Structures are given as structure tokens and as C-alpha cells.
Amino acid sequence: MKVYGFVCGWLTAPMEAFVEGGAGEAKVPVPAYLIDHPRGRAVFDTGMPAGLRTDPQAAIGRYLAGVFKADFTPEQAIDRQLEAMDVDPASIDLVVNSHLHFDHCAGNALLPNARIVVQKREAAAARAAGPPKEGFDPLTMLDGRDVLEVEGEHDLFGDGSAVLLPTYGHTAGHQSLRLACDGGDTVLAGDCCYFHRTLSDLKLPGFAHDREEQLRSIARLKALCDRGARIIAGHDPDQWAHLPRAPAPLLAG
Ligand SMILES: [Zn+2]
Structure with missing residues (x-):
């Protein structure tokens, strides 16, 4: 199994959007990952709407467009980055959305043949919310697709090398991915923690679906970290300054 990391662009926002009471501004990476496994190919997270470059309000709504400024090129879209390393986007078997x-x-739409894997709670929350009055509609990312709704832990390839971990709280059904590679565990945390330091300082943004549940999820990732797992946070610019990006593998083993 080999794992590759991509930065699909950057988001700039007041630090307060990432850390409650934070001062100044932060520019954070928007990562995605390819897990190239002998039994199939999975992509974990798929990046931002293309329309965000040209019409942010239409793409994500007035409120979010006022908070987040996006910075990305067409070449940074996940399909283009896969093509750049000779991986056909149509060959991706699974898309996991944290x-x-x-x-x-x-x-998601750029990986047209993939089965989409989300937590049942996440899909249910999107359905219950209904289409938003404006901006981004998450349900359209699932509509018309083969969707696998999982509950809790789920072994993607049946050999323990890539296991989804429920890390609810940031959203109703947030999930992370534990990878057994390079002689140890690495967890793609997603937005369970925006920054690696969040594991220790527990400073969350004002926004959370369920703050207490998110803190319990962070405690589980911290326990894995204390036992030697590497945790890759959701949007940590300091961490990404040192991580290898595709076509260099992030993990191999
Ligand atoms: Zn999020």
C-alpha cells in the first residue's frame, strides 16, 4: 500500500474561524489523499468546489464566502493532480469523505466511478438539513452515486491496513482514517482537529456540531498519538510544510 498527499488549495480566514478567540489570520491547506492498495484505490477527501474561484457566494453562500478566501488553481483539483501522476480519476474505487x-x-464528481463512503450519521444529517437556501449543498455530493453508509469503524480493504474511525463532533458523522504503513499507524484526522496542536491545547473553533463529542473524539486520537501513531491534522500549515506531497509517497508499506 502506498499513500500520497495532495494540497488541493488553500483557505484564508480569521484565526477565530479555526481557534476560538484566535487573533490575526490563518492560511491553511486543503488536503486530499490517495490510498493505492493492492485491492483497490481510495481517495480520502476531495477538495473545494471549482466555482469558488469565480463566484464564491454562489459556490458556498454569502456567510462562508465572507469568512473564507480560497486560493487554488485548476491544476490543484483532485482529478488533475491524479492525472499528473498517471492515475486515471475513473479508476478510483472508493471516495471517503471525512x-x-x-x-x-x-x-466527488471528479471521481465518477467511485463508491462513496460516509458515516450513516453524516448522510442522515445532510438529508435532515435539506437543501440550503444558498451556497453549497452537500446532498448533491451523494445524489445519484453508489453510497456506502457505515456505522462506526469500517475496514476499507478487509486487511486492517485502512480503517475508518468514527470521530463525531465537528459534524454529526465525522470520520478519520487510520493507516497501517511504514511500520506504524498514521491517522488522517480530517477536521476532528484542524491543527496538530489541537490534540493538546484542545482549542476548538466556535463552530462545532457537538463540542463535547468532538473533545471525546480528540481524546481518542490523542491516545493513539501517545501510543506512537502519527496524526495528520485537517488543515495544519506547519505540518504540511514538512509532509511529502505527490508524486512522492507520504507513506509506503
Ligand atoms: Zn469541516
Whole structure:
């Protein structure tokens, strides 16, 4: 199994959007990952809506467009980055969405043959919310697709090498992905923690679906970290300054 990391663009917002009471501004990466496994290919998270470049209000709604400024090129879309490393986007078997926020699932349509894997709770929350009055509609990322709704832990390839972990709280059905590679565990945390330091300082943004549940999920990732697992946070610019990006593998083993 080999794992590759991509940065599908950057988001700039007041630090307060990432850390409650934070000062100044932060520019954070929007990552996606390819898990190239002998039994299939999975992509974890798929980046931002293309329309965000030209008409942010139409793409994500007035409120979010006022908070987040996106910075990305067409070449940074997940399909283009896969093509750049000779991986056909149509060959992707599974798309795992950590959750259905605009910067984690908007590229699903670029991977047209993939089965989409989300937590049952996440899909249910999107359905219950109904179409938004404006901006990004997460349900359109699932509509017309083969969707596998999982509950809790789920072994993607049946050999323990890539296991989804429920890390509810940031959204109703947020999930992370534990990868057994390079002689140890690595967890793609998604937005369970925006920054690696969040595991220790527990400073969350004002926004959370369920803050207490998110803190319990962070405690589970912190326990894995304390036992030697590497945790890759959802939007950590300092961490991404040191991580290898595709076509260099992030993990191999
Ligand atoms: Zn999010």
C-alpha cells in the first residue's frame, strides 16, 4: 500500500474561524489523499468546489464566502493532480469523505466511478438539513452515486491496513482514517482537529456540531498519538510544510 498527499488549495480566514478567540489570520491547506492498495484505490477527501474561484457566494453562500478566501488553481483539483501522476480519476474505487463540508467533498464528481463512503450519521444529517437556501449543498455530493453508509469503524480493504474511525463532533458523522504503513499507524484526522496542536491545547473553533463529542473524539486520537501513531491534522500549515506531497509517497508499506 502506498499513500500520497495532495494540497488541493488553500483557505484564508480569521484565526477565530479555526481557534476560538484566535487573533490575526490563518492560511491553511486543503488536503486530499490517495490510498493505492493492492485491492483497490481510495481517495480520502476531495477538495473545494471549482466555482469558488469565480463566484464564491454562489459556490458556498454569502456567510462562508465572507469568512473564507480560497486560493487554488485548476491544476490543484483532485482529478488533475491524479492525472499528473498517471492515475486515471475513473479508476478510483472508493471516495471517503471525512465529512460533507465544502472543502472535503466538492471534488466527488471528479471521481465518477467511485463508491462513496460516509458515516450513516453524516448522510442522515445532510438529508435532515435539506437543501440550503444558498451556497453549497452537500446532498448533491451523494445524489445519484453508489453510497456506502457505515456505522462506526469500517475496514476499507478487509486487511486492517485502512480503517475508518468514527470521530463525531465537528459534524454529526465525522470520520478519520487510520493507516497501517511504514511500520506504524498514521491517522488522517480530517477536521476532528484542524491543527496538530489541537490534540493538546484542545482549542476548538466556535463552530462545532457537538463540542463535547468532538473533545471525546480528540481524546481518542490523542491516545493513539501517545501510543506512537502519527496524526495528520485537517488543515495544519506547519505540518504540511514538512509532509511529502505527490508524486512522492507520504507513506509506503
Ligand atoms: Zn469541516
